[in-house]
Amino acid sequence: MELIVTVHQMQQYAEQQRCAGRRIAVVPTMGYFHEGHLSLIRRARQLADTVITTLFVNPTQFAPGEDYQRYPRDLERDSQLAERSGCDVLFAPSLDEVYPQGYATTITVHGITEKFEGAFRPGHFQGVATIVAKLFLATKPHVAVFGQKDWQQTLVVRQLVRDLNFAIEIVVAPTVREPDGLAMSSRNVYLSPGERQKATVLYRALQRAHCLVKQGERRRLVLVHAMEAELRQVPELSIDYAAAAEAMTLEEPEEFTAGQTVVLLVAARIGATRLIDNDLVQVPSSEDACA
Ligand code: PAF
Numbered sequence: 001m002e003l004i005v006t007v008h009q010m011q012q013y014a015e016q017q018r019c020a021g022r023r024i025a026v027v028p029t030m031g032y033f034h035e036g037h038l039s040l041i042r043r044a045r046q047l048a049d050t051v052i053t054t055l056f057v058n059p060t061q062f063a064p065g066e067d068y069q070r071y072p073r074d075l076e077r078d079s080q081l082a083e084r085s086g087c088d089v090l091f092a093p094s095l096d097e098v099y100p101q102g103y104a105t106t107i108t109v110h111g112i113t114e115k116f117e118g119a120f121r122p123g124h125f126q127g128v129a130t131i132v133a134k135l136f137l138a139t140k141p142h143v144a145v146f147g148q149k150d151w152q153q154t155l156v157v158r159q160l161v162r163d164l165n166f167a168i169e170i171v172v173a174p175t176v177r178e179p180d181g182l183a184m185s186s187r188n189v190y191l192s193p194g195e196r197q198k199a200t201v202l203y204r205a206l207q208r209a210h211c212l213v214k215q216g217e218r219r220r221l222v223l224v225h226a227m228e229a230e231l232r233q234v235p236e237l238s239i240d241y242a243a244a245a246e247a248m249t250l251e252e253p254e255e256f257t258a259g260q261t262v263v264l265l266v267a268a269r270i271g272a273t274r275l276i277d278n279d280l281v282q283v284p285s286s287e288d289a290c291a
Contacts (some may be wrong), residue, residue: 061127
């Protein structure tokens with residue numbers, strides 16, 4: 001596996017691959033790999049001839065007071081794991097390489113960025129949209145693989161790709177979970193053993209609402225209240241939001257309709273750690289709802 005650290009070299013490499021008729025897949029990441037990241041790299045391996053993983057902890061998507069400084073980093077370990085998972089190139093530019101002196105451009109995606117994560121993390125999606133566009137321009141992929149864990153981010157990226165005419169296919173791969181249901185996240189390392197155990201309540205909240213939908217419940221607020229009730233079982237948890245929305249638009253109708261795909265979303269803080277998770281569920285027709 002090759003390590004590339006400059007945008008110029010990355011663009012040259014990508015151009016050579018394209019000229020040789022090779023299909024490029026990119027997996028954008030902030031590093032500190034866990035099985036979730038590695039599953040994205042393996043998925044990319046199935047989709048393309050050349051797999052590029054980007055590793056950059058992007059300061060502009062962290063709001064003031066968030067965990068940018070302490071975000072876990074381990075380039076040596078990440079390189080080994082990426083290579084073993086089938087990555088051809090690790091693109092790991094420095095801060096100055098990405099945002100050199102005088103850098104002055106940002107990308108704002110309106111609408112879909114304004115609720116949920118966008119409401120709780122001011123500037124977050126502007127940082128995400130800008131860095132994702134820059135990573136796409138550096139790596140020139142045909143396909144990009146993102147994790148479902150950051151569902152709202154995948155919608156923002158889809159909107160960005162549509163609006164700016166990036167000829168890139170966006171693939172969303174399922175969330176990888178610990179055996180007890182906790183979604184894998186680089187931030188899980190912040191959790192104390194006690195917090196780690198309590199954090200599983202996010203998954204239980206999603207499961208509870210998922211079951212209700214499968215049983216025929218279509219009222220949005222009933223789903224939201226069920227998730228909140230489950231989350232409140234852990235008093236140490238501070239809930240940012242529990243929400244149910246139409247999966248592709250994030251619209252929040254009073255009632256969902258048969259055939260719609262609903263995304264259930266939760267975000268909460270436990271101690272100094274902020275966790276998010278989500279689940280997709282299709283609304284059954286009245287005949288298909290289970291008892
Ligand atoms: O999902 C992430 O790890 C980041 O938001 C991304 C897409 C790599 C942009 O920094």
